[in-house]
Amino acid sequence: MTVNKVIKVGLIGLGGMADAHRRMISELDQLQLSALCDVNDELLNKVGEEEGIGEEKRFNKMEALIQYPTVDAVISIVPNDLHAKVLELCIRHQKPIMAEKPFTLNFKEAEFLAELYEKTPIPCMVGFSYRYIPAFRYAKKLLEENKIGTLRHLEVRYLQSFGSPIFDVPYLWRFNKAITGTGALGDLGAHMIDSARFLVGEFKSVSALMRTFVPERRNPASCNMHKVKVDDYVSFHAVLEHDVVGAFLTTRNAIGSGNQHEVTLYGDIGTIHVNCEKPDEVLLSLVDGNDLQTTKETMEIPPGYRRQQLEDFIAIVTGQGHKEIPDFHDGYQNQKVLERIIESAEKGQSVNIDE
Incomplete structure (x- = not known):
């Protein structure tokens, strides 16, 4: 085209x-x-x-x-x-x-x-x-510049509160396994997986736990209770490329959280923290090699890291795509990791992604 x-x-x-x-x-x-x-x-x-x-x-x-x-x-x-x-x-x-x-x-x-x-x-x-959150894009650049030294581990969280029992959310399509496949895992966890792949690289193995906190929800049509077969909570540990270790947690039952997707990256000389609720900020902690004092700085995102998602859609349609655009392969790999998380939770053991 x-x-x-x-x-x-x-x-x-x-x-x-x-x-x-x-x-x-x-x-x-x-x-x-x-x-x-x-x-x-x-x-x-x-x-x-x-x-x-x-x-x-x-x-x-x-x-x-x-x-x-x-x-x-x-x-x-x-x-x-x-x-x-x-x-x-x-x-x-x-x-x-x-x-x-x-x-x-x-x-x-x-x-x-x-x-x-x-x-x-x-x-x-x-x-x-979330690849289009300026803070996430800038964090990737800082990693590429080795700003925090060798990356050792990361923490990824995606927290919402709308599913908590006190809100009495009825049985919607998001709670119907036949329509949604999974609960918090596919809805929120898919974004966590992609953020980790975007910033760090491929997953090698996972060890997961899944729970349903609210086993029944009210059917809005009949007012009868309907059994919920999808997860409200998922946590898992993972090993990624270069033996980077990750801890991941997602839930719809986190009171006080609106749409809180955040990533913390820990390197040998510093830490990077980003949160989608503060899209124009990166919190950077660095330790000085001479006096071993740690500084903390809230960095504003410089120009060049803001890009509208559909700008990349135009690029991929017109043959101008680049490696950071989430494409078919990224979707496929993401789904594979989701599958292995479910498998790990069911088996109660660590599972390799490419078994």
Whole structure:
């Protein structure tokens, strides 16, 4: 595709997250929202009117949108059980896609897609959005500059509170194993895994613990209690490239936490801490080699580390991609690590990623 051509985008899924993507599309002159798809006719028509998209480009079936001749690329924001199907259709119709995480419902689906993709690859980006937090991007640069010496270990946490019993959150799709696959693990843990891969490298092994704190939730339709079969809490230790050791924790039951994704990286001469809730700050601690005194500095992010996620989607669609864009391979590897975490928790033992 020509580098400067306007890319006509088809948006599949018009739920809450779609608003953020519509805003991001509107900020970039090279993207034009040109087609919509959702099973909810009322919502489909409402958004269609807001965006000035004609009825002939409003679809209930995602394959109809994907194969539409004037749709150049697809952005998909659908529940987890549809992730693999959207990717499969885009591969079969050779349409570039930005897909949501987790990559698929399970690793079996990921393996099927990998076979298909290997034969007929397409430009594919996976929505690991925390790669676009300026602080995370700057932390990667500091690591590359050996600012804290040899990296030894890291801590990664992703904490939310909305699932705590006191809030009496009803049985939503996020608690339905058939739709979501996992709970906090796929929803939040997938981001933790990607942040570690982005900053450090590949996972070698994991040792995990998974728990469901709220075993039943109220069905909003019937008010009866519905059994919950997905996790509220996951913690795991991991060994990554260069024998870097990691401690990871995610939960939806952390009172006081809103959307708290943070990473702490420990090196021989310093520590880097970043938190998505403070996207423009990096906390850097360094020890002086002469007097062994430790300094702490809150660093503001210099220019050049702010990049809108869909700018990289444009790059990958137009053949200008680079290694830091989360692509099909990143989605596949992420799903493999998720699979091994589940396996480790079930077996109660450490599991190698590439067994």
